[in-house]
Amino acid sequence: MSHLVIGPNWPARIALAGLSLVALAFAIALAVTVGEMPIPLNVAFRALGNGLFDLGYPVSAIQQGVIFEYRLSRALMAALCGGALALSGAILQALLRNPLAEPYILGVSAGASTGAVCVMILGFGGATLGLSGGAFLGSVAALVMVGLLAAGAGGGSDRVILAGVAGSQLFNAATATIVTTMASAEQARGVMFWLLGNFGGVRWSDLWVAAPVALLGFLVCMVHAKALDAFAFGADAAASLGIHVTRVRLVLLATTALLTATMVAIVGTVGFVGLVIPHAARFLVGPSHARLLPACLIVGAVFMILADVLSRILVPQQILPIGIVTALVGAPAFAFILYRARRPA
Amino acid sequence: MTLATHDVRWGAGGRLIVDGVSLAVEPGRVLGLIGPNGSGKSSLLRLLCRLRRVASGVVTLDGQDIAGVGRRDLARRLAFVEQQASTDIQLTVCDVVRLGRTPHRAAFASWTAEDEKAVDAALQRVGLMGRHDQHWHTLSGGERQRVHIARALAQEPRELILDEPTNHLDIQHQLSILGLVRRLGVTCIVALHDLNLASLFCDRIGVLSAGRLLAAGLPEEVLTPALIREVFGVDVTIRVGANGHRHIDYLVDHEPGPRP
Numbered sequence: 001m002s003h004l005v006i007g008p009n010w011p012a013r014i015a016l017a018g019l020s021l022v023a024l025a026f027a028i029a030l031a032v033t034v035g036e037m038p039i040p041l042n043v044a045f046r047a048l049g050n051g052l053f054d055l056g057y058p059v060s061a062i063q064q065g066v067i068f069e070y071r072l073s074r075a076l077m078a079a080l081c082g083g084a085l086a087l088s089g090a091i092l093q094a095l096l097r098n099p100l101a102e103p104y105i106l107g108v109s110a111g112a113s114t115g116a117v118c119v120m121i122l123g124f125g126g127a128t129l130g131l132s133g134g135a136f137l138g139s140v141a142a143l144v145m146v147g148l149l150a151a152g153a154g155g156g157s158d159r160v161i162l163a164g165v166a167g168s169q170l171f172n173a174a175t176a177t178i179v180t181t182m183a184s185a186e187q188a189r190g191v192m193f194w195l196l197g198n199f200g201g202v203r204w205s206d207l208w209v210a211a212p213v214a215l216l217g218f219l220v221c222m223v224h225a226k227a228l229d230a231f232a233f234g235a236d237a238a239a240s241l242g243i244h245v246t247r248v249r250l251v252l253l254a255t256t257a258l259l260t261a262t263m264v265a266i267v268g269t270v271g272f273v274g275l276v277i278p279h280a281a282r283f284l285v286g287p288s289h290a291r292l293l294p295a296c297l298i299v300g301a302v303f304m305i306l307a308d309v310l311s312r313i314l315v316p317q318q319i320l321p322i323g324i325v326t327a328l329v330g331a332p333a334f335a336f337i338l339y340r341a342r343r344p345a
Numbered sequence: 346m347t348l349a350t351h352d353v354r355w356g357a358g359g360r361l362i363v364d365g366v367s368l369a370v371e372p373g374r375v376l377g378l379i380g381p382n383g384s385g386k387s388s389l390l391r392l393l394c395r396l397r398r399v400a401s402g403v404v405t406l407d408g409q410d411i412a413g414v415g416r417r418d419l420a421r422r423l424a425f426v427e428q429q430a431s432t433d434i435q436l437t438v439c440d441v442v443r444l445g446r447t448p449h450r451a452a453f454a455s456w457t458a459e460d461e462k463a464v465d466a467a468l469q470r471v472g473l474m475g476r477h478d479q480h481w482h483t484l485s486g487g488e489r490q491r492v493h494i495a496r497a498l499a500q501e502p503r504e505l506i507l508d509e510p511t512n513h514l515d516i517q518h519q520l521s522i523l524g525l526v527r528r529l530g531v532t533c534i535v536a537l538h539d540l541n542l543a544s545l546f547c548d549r550i551g552v553l554s555a556g557r558l559l560a561a562g563l564p565e566e567v568l569t570p571a572l573i574r575e576v577f578g579v580d581v582t583i584r585v586g587a588n589g590h591r592h593i594d595y596l597v598d599h600e601p602g603p604r605p
Contacts (some may be wrong), residue, residue: 099433223452230447233430236396241500242420242448287434 020298024079027305031075032067035312039063048072069204075305077202078322080210081267082304084259086281086296087214087221089274091256094228094289095249098157099337102274103139103260106160107167109271111142112257112264113195114171114178120191121183132209135261142167143257196321197270199308206266217259218297224248225289232287270304270323272330277303279337347372347532348393348423348504353402355392362388364556365402370504370549375526375533377547377564379540381577385556386536387428390508393534394425406504420448424497426507431489432481439477441492442467445499467498471525487518494525507535511542540593544568552576565591 032044039047044067046057051068059067089102103109115138116131118124125134149163150156179191194201221228227248230238239245263270280303281295304322307329311320349369356362363385370376378386391397393404395411404411411419424445445467446460468474471491484492490510497505507526511519519539523546526533537543543550544564551561554576560567573581573593580596 097433226447226450226452230444232432232434232436232441232444233427236391236425236427237430239396239416240394240420240425241444242417244416282435287436287440 020294023302024298024305027302028072028075028079031078031305031309032071034309035066035071036317037063037066039067043067073204073207074199074202074308076207077210077267078199078304078308079301080207080214081199081263081270082273082277082300082302082307083297084210084214084217084263084300085270085273086277086300086303087218087293088256088259090278090281090289090292090296091221091228091252092274093278094231095252096157096160097231097234098161099279099340100161100275100334101164102272102278103256104269104271104274105168106164107142107146107169107171108139108257108260109264109269110168110171110175111145112136112139112261113269114138114175115141115261116265117175117178117191121178121187130265132262132265135265136258138171139257139261139264140254142171143253145170193321194268197268197323197326198319198321199267200319202266210262210266213258213262217255218293220251220255221293222290224252225293228252228289229287268321268323270326272326272334273300273304275337276330276333279333347407348534349405350389350393351403351405353389353392353404354400355388355397356400357388362556363392366553366556366558367402368551368558368561370532370534372503372532373530374548375535375546377543377550378534378536378553379538379543379550380553384553384576386553387508388556389553390425390506390534390536394423394506395419396425417448420500422502423504423506424500424502426490426493426497426505426510428509428512429486429489430493436481437477438468438473438479438481438484438492438495439464441481442495442499445496448500463499463501464495467495470498470529471495485518487514487522490514490518490522491525494522498529498531502531504532504534505529507533509536509538511537511539540568540573544591544593568593 029041029044032048033039033041043059043063046055047059047064047067049055050057050059050064051072085103088108092101092103092106093099112135115134115136118138119129119131119134129137146160146163146167149166150160153159153163175195179188183191227238227243230241230243235245238248277300278292278296281292281299284299285291285295304326307325308322311322311325314320314325347370349367351367353363353366354361366385366389368376378389380386388397392399395404395414395416398412406414406419406422414422442464443460446463449460449463465474468477471494473488473491473495481489481492494505494507494510505526510522510526514522519542523542526535527546535547537547547564549562550564550567552559552567552572559576560572568583568591570581570583573579582594582596584592584594586592
């Protein structure tokens, strides 16, 4: 039974929140113990205690370093990235009324990577703009371009996907042009690796950027949960229910751009998470955004941590780019959703 | 007069679509809008519920310009039922009707007994009690329209605006939807295509043609052969049936080519 609005059902909510935290803790525990160097969970806990509270447990320096400086930061970043991208996907699907909408397919991620590459290689804006700032401008440019293209093609929720495909092709081409013509061989290699998505270089300082952005984005989305529900029958229906359609769209599209850009700047483009997770979450908790958005955050986080673990162990001695792992799961899921959403002949 | 327009104009793409319309609806009455395709019915309805902003003129609600009324306040007062609005989202009947409570609830307010009462009452009025958990996608066209009307009623409006609510429905459902609208006792403005249904279910009728209001009044005053000929380009005769209802008979020319 899926009710769009829930009653004051506190025990169920607390149970769900508890369950989510357990799932998240389990995924993180898995992420810090599994890898080239397996580390027992009790050692991992001690290393955590040392790193966070300086408890001084006897843990070897290598294990301490691997757990705290490498695997934990990486797992937390994966959680934030997965949650933020899933959230963005849920918002775009609701606003554009298309089950295939998500930052990657709509070209928002491509725009963000073009923006980031402009800063990284061409040196636009220098230190003041920064990688994240460049990525944000790029993602906003992509959203505006895709929006104009879709409106110019007569509007409608299916045009926006076609416009998104065109937009991501264009921005990917721009990125490739900049990289191949302007970058040194070493830069080019680094950028290409980063573009496919990878949590390898994540530092704690990245987390201090990503965590507040993800939290802020989540809060903004939650404030608009009821408004998003009202978009079920389109913008006019939402407006006639008292929603400020233009304002809600602007605020939420900007939030989506910010979430996507922040994650792209740190880990590169990771596809399909924004597409698949909202559908999985909808299957679990129903269509009401007051429940769907938190569910996206949690399911996205757990999924991305597990995908990252997989990327580290799938090929021995090698780490696959995270985008490849998510695409392995995402592409079949995309086909399935496309099949389900087909119109009766 | 509850809802009224005063010399309202609106256009899109450089074309004037609503051209100086002034009309009003009396409380508790049903005003039908008729006119050929593209005559501006849907646009006028969207101006009435401020989904579009008038280019000139004013729309008033109890004498107050609706441009100055907040979106949410307006939504608590006035509800709109679109032609055939659908969704890809897996919603139940109850989910859709509950959307009608949106303007009554703050961002983080939880669901109240009052909200629940409004939803139940709305489902009762449209005859869909006990169908709460049925999925939207399994409903027939007529049932979907009823759910939309229930959603609108859950807004607890005093004015209801319906854009061709009987479009694409079979005759049984056309009659039952309009009978329902008639019995609601809410002030209604409804765009309709079928002239006989309009004359049967509306207290007053407004006739739009090329964005202008050509006539407005009681059905028997407005729906004359001369006016129907002028607006729709169709010849009719009108007879009064045994039950006192007026019937519009279309005179169909079976000969090819223009009439002599």
